[in-house]
Amino acid sequence: MTESDAALVARTLAGDLDAFAGLMARYRNSLGLYALHMLGNREDAEEALQDGFVRAYWALASCREPERFGAWLFRIVVNRCRTVRRRLRRHDHLTLLPADLPGRRGDVSETLGWREEIGRALARLRPHYREAFLLRYVEEMEYDEIARLTGAKEPAVRMRVKRASDQLRKLLRDVRAG
Amino acid sequence: MTFVQGDRAPEPADETLRRIAAELRRPIAFDATIDTAALQAIRAGRRSTGRRGVWPWLGAAAAALAASILLAVVPHRDPAGGPPRAVLLRLVAPASSTVTVVGDFNDWNPSATPLAPSGAGEWTVRLRLPPGRYRYTFLVDGREWQRDPTEPPAPDDDYGAPMSVITVS
Amino acid sequence: MRSPALLATALLLFGPALLNAQDRRLAERLDPITAGAVQHLVDSARTARLPTEPLVQKALEGNTLGASGERIRAAVAALYGQLGRARAALGGSATDAEVTAGAGAIRAGVPADTLQRLRTLRSGRSLVVPISVLTDLMTEGTPPDRAYRSVFDLARDGRPDDDFLALREKP
Numbered sequence: 001m002t003e004s005d006a007a008l009v010a011r012t013l014a015g016d017l018d019a020f021a022g023l024m025a026r027y028r029n030s031l032g033l034y035a036l037h038m039l040g041n042r043e044d045a046e047e048a049l050q051d052g053f054v055r056a057y058w059a060l061a062s063c064r065e066p067e068r069f070g071a072w073l074f075r076i077v078v079n080r081c082r083t084v085r086r087r088l089r090r091h092d093h094l095t096l097l098p099a100d101l102p103g104r105r106g107d108v109s110e111t112l113g114w115r116e117e118i119g120r121a122l123a124r125l126r127p128h129y130r131e132a133f134l135l136r137y138v139e140e141m142e143y144d145e146i147a148r149l150t151g152a153k154e155p156a157v158r159m160r161v162k163r164a165s166d167q168l169r170k171l172l173r174d175v176r177a178g
Numbered sequence: 179m180t181f182v183q184g185d186r187a188p189e190p191a192d193e194t195l196r197r198i199a200a201e202l203r204r205p206i207a208f209d210a211t212i213d214t215a216a217l218q219a220i221r222a223g224r225r226s227t228g229r230r231g232v233w234p235w236l237g238a239a240a241a242a243l244a245a246s247i248l249l250a251v252v253p254h255r256d257p258a259g260g261p262p263r264a265v266l267l268r269l270v271a272p273a274s275s276t277v278t279v280v281g282d283f284n285d286w287n288p289s290a291t292p293l294a295p296s297g298a299g300e301w302t303v304r305l306r307l308p309p310g311r312y313r314y315t316f317l318v319d320g321r322e323w324q325r326d327p328t329e330p331p332a333p334d335d336d337y338g339a340p341m342s343v344i345t346v347s
Numbered sequence: 348m349r350s351p352a353l354l355a356t357a358l359l360l361f362g363p364a365l366l367n368a369q370d371r372r373l374a375e376r377l378d379p380i381t382a383g384a385v386q387h388l389v390d391s392a393r394t395a396r397l398p399t400e401p402l403v404q405k406a407l408e409g410n411t412l413g414a415s416g417e418r419i420r421a422a423v424a425a426l427y428g429q430l431g432r433a434r435a436a437l438g439g440s441a442t443d444a445e446v447t448a449g450a451g452a453i454r455a456g457v458p459a460d461t462l463q464r465l466r467t468l469r470s471g472r473s474l475v476v477p478i479s480v481l482t483d484l485m486t487e488g489t490p491p492d493r494a495y496r497s498v499f500d501l502a503r504d505g506r507p508d509d510d511f512l513a514l515r516e517k518p
């Protein structure tokens with residue numbers, strides 16, 4: 001039977017690093033996915049993720065709802081992505097390499113083209129728009145949740161999601177999908 | 179993936195956005211080496227808290243004196259700055275054959291830090307810099323100075339060349 | 348076991364000789380007159396507890412950019428003055444990085460008492476990023492009052508460095 005997040009947090013706080021390893025393994029892929037789309041390449045995503053894990057460990061005593069550890073950790077990784085992005089100053093013209101994208105057998109050439117196009121289009125969004133779009137439509141968060149997470153007011157979040165959506169739609173309208 | 183209790187966020191209204199969202203949600207695997215590296219950092223942090231001084235026999239005053247004299251002699255960045263951070267410098271210069279960067283971080287040496295072409299006319303180099311503020315500029319084809327348009331211009335212009343400043347925190 | 352006092356005495360005896368050694372980089376790259384003049388400013392800076400590396404870098408910058416010895420000496424002397432004013436504004440406990448950032452701010456037109464105010468509002472935390480952001484805002488043409496107000500507000504509220512950096516981003 002798998003242990004709950006709350007149980008793993010409690011064991012970590014008691015000094016058990018294996019328990020923290022269990023938490024990292026549980027969330028690595030899903031948080032890595034957000035970081036990858038936000039930062040545009042695997043190397044930066046891994047840096048943000050690793051950094052987030054270490055910070056989460058040291059701040060673990062301040063996680064007030066251990067049963068919602070995942071959401072708490074996600075907030076840390078979102079902030080790490082912002083810091084990594086600012087420090088590395090990833091702006092536009094980011095190219096996702098095919099190796100950075102989800103692998104899938106089958107009609108590689110056309111599917112790869114579509115995925116690359118999405119990656120390119122995403123990379124051309126302003127960072128705040130990209131972040132809002134990913135949180136809304138990939139992480140499936142409500143607007144008020146996104147507002148709390150990012151510190152922006154809800155109307156600003158809605159505006160960012162809309163602008164991101166408009167821009168992505170325009171950039172990708174003519175691309176045929178696989 | 180959702181962390182929210184209650185209703186899921188609605189799907190995007192139109193087909194294009196639905197396809198985009200679906201593609202972006204497709205799971206990918208990240209290597210467990212990330213966890214390993216994080217654990218290493220955590221263990222190193224756990225070891226260093228509560229570590230005793232290396233030379234317990236050296237009085238605190240003498241150690242401080244030695245440190246201040248040594249630091250005065252050796253060129254150094256501010257020791258209180260913190261560990262070096264990764265920084266990416268980039269310049270779009272499609273018609274160029276060489277691009278290097280000169281700045282406070284490499285003694286303004288024009289051949290020390292070349293950029294590499296990374297596609298679509300873009301040149302990049304990844305540096306590790308201790309926290310601080312650094313003036314720098316690019317040298318294109320060994321003859322033209324170009325400042326980094328993505329960073330603020332340097333406020334001082336002592337020598338007439340275009341210059342940028344980056345703050346590493 | 349050696350006595351710590353013996354070590355300290357040895358350092359006190361030999362320290363000054365080490366302090367007066369010329370920076371190899373200046374001797375290698377500048378003409379002898381300029382190297383000597385810059386070294387003199389570096390030694391004075393050290394005595395005055397000002398950061399010395401920015402002075403060396405300013406000289407090397409001039410060398411790379413093909414500036415005359417006279418121009419290099421003038422630039423380094425100007426920077427020396429700015430570092431001194433920054434140190435006076437930020438106080439004796441300011442770090443080298445803070446004093447260096449402060450010199451850049453003074454060069455960009457930030458008054459010394461603005462730096463002093465920032466120190467008061469954010470005592471106990473590094474001022475490198477707030478000062479740097481203030482300098483960048485001024486350089487990019489933000490009206491000074493608006494730039495000061497934004498930075499002061501964040502400092503007063505105890506905001507982290509990332510929030511200052513975000514001031515430079517467009518909404």
